[in-house]
Amino acid sequence: xxxxxxxxxxxxxxxxxxxxxxxxxxxxxxQSFFWYRQYSGKSPELIMSIYSNGDKEDGRFTAQLNKASQxxxxxxxxxxxxxxxxxxxxxxxxxxLTFGGGTRxxxxx
Amino acid sequence: EAGVTQxxxxxxxxxxxxxxxxxxxxxxxTSVYWYQQALGLGLQFLLWYDEGEERNRGNFPPRFSGRxxxxxxxxxxxxxxxxxxxxLYLCASSFRFGTQYFGPGTRLLVL
Numbered sequence: 001x002x003x004x005x006x007x008x009x010x011x012x013x014x015x016x017x018x019x020x021x022x023x024x025x026x027x028x029x030x031q032s033f034f035w036y037r038q039y040s041g042k043s044p045e046l047i048m049s050i051y052s053n054g055d056k057e058d059g060r061f062t063a064q065l066n067k068a069s070q071x072x073x074x075x076x077x078x079x080x081x082x083x084x085x086x087x088x089x090x091x092x093x094x095x096x097l098t099f100g101g102g103t104r105x106x107x108x109x
Numbered sequence: 110e111a112g113v114t115q116x117x118x119x120x121x122x123x124x125x126x127x128x129x130x131x132x133x134x135x136x137x138x139t140s141v142y143w144y145q146q147a148l149g150l151g152l153q154f155l156l157w158y159d160e161g162e163e164r165n166r167g168n169f170p171p172r173f174s175g176r177x178x179x180x181x182x183x184x185x186x187x188x189x190x191x192x193x194x195x196x197l198y199l200c201a202s203s204f205r206f207g208t209q210y211f212g213p214g215t216r217l218l219v220l
Binding site: 034096 | 142150152157164165197206208209210213214
């Protein structure tokens with residue numbers, strides 16, 4: 001069974017700090033990797049996608065992928081209270097997208 | 110560009126009844142996905158439709174069914190509702206097998 005694992009948290013960081021969110025996956029055939037943000041009671045919103053090893057930066061967000069270690073991470077620089085949400089890692093193998101359980105991030109003012 | 114839309118936003122039913130949830134994908138998207146998210150739990154994949162055909166199904170009983178119409182909109186039907194069906198039902202769309210974008214969801218409450 002294909003699995004995507006995330007620490008459920010909560011991960012608590014002070015405002016202005018770097019938040020580091022991690023995700024591991026089991027299917028070595030996975031080709032595409034996504035991070036979604038979900039505010040409480042709302043639907044997931046796409047933040048980043050990454051397809052090749054290395055780093056991909058978009059504003060305050062950096063996604064990191066290491067296929068050899070089957071590891072994806074999301075760094076949020078200069079964390080803001082508005083970043084407080086659950087972050088979902090999603091991994092695509094073939095045509096199917098599998099979601100992790102999400103990590104709850106709390107940014108304290 | 111309009112995003113994925115879902116209706117209704119909230120739905121209250123009683124045990125044993127049927128629920129119908131609707132989804133309109135982003136213009137140009139051909140695939141529609143349905144997910145269930147029970148309170149405090151992760152996203153569980155329900156169904157995937159592409160070009161009017163059911164392409165894959167998650168580990169849910171047959172009373173969860175759906176269809177995709179020629180205009181690529183979709184509906185999810187849940188028959189013989191049970192209390193544990195209470196959840197946020199999310200629809201996502203993509204162009205072929207591309208990145209999925211989510212709608213706002215339908216919150217179903219079964220009493």
